[in-house]
Amino acid sequence: TRNEEEELAALAARAGTLREQIEQASYEYYVLDRPTLSDAEYDRLFRELQTLEREHPELRTEDSPTLRVGAEPQSVLPKHTHLVPMLSLGNAFSDEELAEWEERIVRLAGDEVRHAGYTAELKIDGAAVSLTYRDGVLATGATRGNGTVGEDVTPNLRTIREIPLRLRGKVPAGVLEIRGEVYMTYTGFEKMNAERVAAGEPVFANPRNSAAGALRQLDPKMTAKRPLRFFGYAVAVPEGARALPFASQWELLETLASWGIPVAPHRRRCVTLDDVHAWAHDVEQVQRATLDFAIDGAVVKVDSLALQGELGDVGREPRWAIARKFAPDIAETTLLDIKVNV
Ligand code: NAD
Structure with missing residues (x-):
């Protein structure tokens, strides 16, 4: 009609x-x-x-x-094609939406999902990067870009001291990509801004955007002056590569730590979704205020990598993980109202 x-x-x-x-x-x-x-x-x-x-x-x-994931890379930085695409995450803004996610994946992969458990992690509010290691040696580092192609920012990532140039311990031979988040601590961010004020330079708006901006500088000397940090949370290998020495997300995080990669210390292995709800509430209401870096939620992942493989991806996000987003941090949102230069 x-x-x-x-x-x-x-x-x-x-x-x-x-x-x-x-x-x-x-x-x-x-x-x-x-x-x-x-x-x-x-x-x-x-x-x-x-x-x-x-x-x-x-x-x-x-x-x-x-x-789509992210935006097309548009800088003059060289391009890097990721071995395995870097995806985004679906969002759950409430416990109900998180429960609906579990129902969806149970419908797809069966009740086994409910018994396999979850790993819950902090959702660090930084810029996603992928570090390519060849036989344990850092070869390339790139931004997420549009998920398929990012920007090669290797010289900039090399300035971040806690990113190992060579992984420690027993690392599988061949190529692997370690994914994680480049971020700034509030302490580092405030010190940097105080120094800029003293030097008569414009201050930065918030840690997330200054971290992303510092990462994409054309001159690594500029990047080196910014207090960038890194947390790892994922490993990707090309198809057909040898098996990785872990079978769950929890073990993956422990393995990353054993290789010398910084891993966020706040994480929880949850048996049921109720445990996930409880942990996420605790992070939002208690732990968040004690952290020296910005988070915008918790990331919930089906723990078993075998089940993750069975669930696969849909469009721009994996089915086996979801972001349980928190209410915005008032302090951070008001910052945007102040006009500042980057
Ligand atoms: P997202 O940030 O909501 O979630 C996906 C990202 O989470 C991953 O790419 C990864 O970088 C990150 N992450 C952090 N900790 C993680 C962990 N432990 N495990 C796995 N991943 C982890 O999605 P997105 O596609 O990167 O961006 C969308 C979000 O970006 C929006 O929800 C919004 O917050 C922000 N955004 C804001 C504007 C704006 O104008 N303010 C514009 C575009 C995007």
Whole structure:
């Protein structure tokens, strides 16, 4: 009917506006490292578009930001193609949404999922990178970029002292990619800004964007002056590579630590989803305030790597992991209102 047509046209227009706003925000966030929206506002727009596209599949477009990871790399930095794509994560904004995620994966992989347990980790609010090690020696380091192709920032990553140039202990031969997050501590960030004020230079808006910006500098000497840190949380190997010496996400984290990779100390092996809820609440309400770095949630992963493989990925995210997002940190969101230069 005419009414339905009009309604659909209005929804199509809304979807178009949302896509434009999200594309613009992603460009400012990923390419310029200078967002103008808060993360909570961005998440709201993204959610609205996802819901519209789910309820009205005819409004979906091939170039929708809901299908993509990050943004196209646009700098003059050399490009790096990841061995295995770097994905994003789905979001759960409440315990109910987290429970719905478990129901979905139980439908796909059976009740076994419920008994296999979860590893819950901090969701570090930094910039994702991939470190390629060849026979245990750091060969390349790259940003996530659009998930398939990132920027080669090897000289910059080499300035981060806690990233080992050679892994310790027994490391499988061949190529492997260690994924993690480059971030700044609040202490390092504040000290850096105080020094900039003293030198008459503009201050940075927040640790996340200064970390992402510092990582993408053309001159590694500039990067070396910024207090960058690293936490690892994933390992990727090319297909057909030899088996890795761990069978679960929990063991993966322990192995990374044994190789000399910094791993966030706050993590929990959970038997049931109730344990996950309890841990996530504790992190949000108690632990978060004691951390010297920004987090924006907890990441929940099906612990068994075999089950992870069975569940696989869907579009831009793995089915076997999800981000349990927290309410935005007031202190961080208000910072965006202050006009600053990067
Ligand atoms: P995401 O940040 O919500 O989640 C995926 C990322 O989480 C991974 O790529 C990884 O880098 C990171 N991560 C941190 N700790 C992890 C752990 N322990 N295990 C696994 N991954 C971990 O998704 P995204 O696609 O990177 O970006 C979307 C988010 O970025 C938005 O929700 C918003 O917060 C922010 N954003 C903001 C704007 C803005 O304008 N303010 C624009 C674009 C994106």
